[in-house]
Amino acid sequence: MSSILTQHLKNGQRALPSLENIAKVSPLVTREMAQNGGSYTLQGTNTYIIGTGTDRLLLDTGSGSYEYIPFLKEAMKQTGCESLKGIIITHWHHDHLGGVPSIQAEFGMENPIPIYKFMPENMEETFGKGEGSKNPFEIWPKEKFLPLVTEQKLVCEGATLRVVHTPGHASDHVVVILEEENAMFSGDNVLGTGTGVFRDLSAYIKSLKLMLDLNPGRLYPGHGPVVEDGRKLINEYIDHRMARLKQVQDILGSHPLKPWRKDKIAANIYPSLPEELRLPAIYNTERVLLALLNQGTVEMKTDDASGEILWSLVKERL
Ligand SMILES: [Zn+2]
Numbered sequence: 355m356s357s358i359l360t361q362h363l364k365n366g367q368r369a370l371p372s373l374e375n376i377a378k379v380s381p382l383v384t385r386e387m388a389q390n391g392g393s394y395t396l397q398g399t400n401t402y403i404i405g406t407g408t409d410r411l412l413l414d415t416g417s418g419s420y421e422y423i424p425f426l427k428e429a430m431k432q433t434g435c436e437s438l439k440g441i442i443i444t445h446w447h448h449d450h451l452g453g454v455p456s457i458q459a460e461f462g463m464e465n466p467i468p469i470y471k472f473m474p475e476n477m478e479e480t481f482g483k484g485e486g487s488k489n490p491f492e493i494w495p496k497e498k499f500l501p502l503v504t505e506q507k508l509v510c511e512g513a514t515l516r517v518v519h520t521p522g523h524a525s526d527h528v529v530v531i532l533e534e535e536n537a538m539f540s541g542d543n544v545l546g547t548g549t550g551v552f553r554d555l556s557a558y559i560k561s562l563k564l565m566l567d568l569n570p571g572r573l574y575p576g577h578g579p580v581v582e583d584g585r586k587l588i589n590e591y592i593d594h595r596m597a598r599l600k601q602v603q604d605i606l607g608s609h610p611l612k613p614w615r616k617d618k619i620a621a622n623i624y625p626s627l628p629e630e631l632r633l634p635a636i637y638n639t640e641r642v643l644l645a646l647l648n649q650g651t652v653e654m655k656t657d658d659a660s661g662e663i664l665w666s667l668v669k670e671r672l
Pocket of ligand 1: 445447523524542
């Protein structure tokens, strides 16, 4: 079945729509591509200049590609933006936060630009796991971030932004509502193309449901094009994740006496995946298994002979 989650896969290959380097996507929002396209970042990370005046807010910064700054300057010039009032980081992954030092060097030498980010207490525990695993505090010192709180509002001329903590993809992930448009900057929780990865599936599904409750119209995602019907896509993401939970249980239940390796389960779920997406698929499958483990639905053990970790349904469920 073709859905918005799979329509970018043509014969198993990825066919991504190209995005302009600078695009005025609404009267209040201009998107600049961070010049860091790749298998994890799709067309690259989206960064957004928000507001109408000469002093505006920027959401996300890309990876720190040297090619990005000229596009950011050009976008500011085209929109009449002369300075950046603040930068909101949706989450700590390198492709969203890595541009902070170069933007600060370009625009904030005399008056440093405030950098806003949600700062959960246990954040360091998640570094080095999954994608985007560079330690963010080696990129920008921890004490220089201004901590966001949920429901915090940040304003500039023409725009009122409301921050909501939505962990799961990353523990510090926030989405940001642009109240004037009832639009949502969805970060990496919901993408404009394909489906994303997540660290904690239970938290992720909870956050998707919270995003739905916020009832957004448009989504401005961290990667991929603008999503016009945000609620529809968030619903598809929730259905997709719930279906995956069931699918993994069904696979394990299909041979109840045979414990499974995670890569075999992933190969069963995604039979014709391009090579570049194989590792993210295994990573996501493992997250599903860990969520089922937390629920007490599956168990894991280490095979004595091979040392491999094997997964099976908890016996009383068979
Ligand atoms: Zn991310």
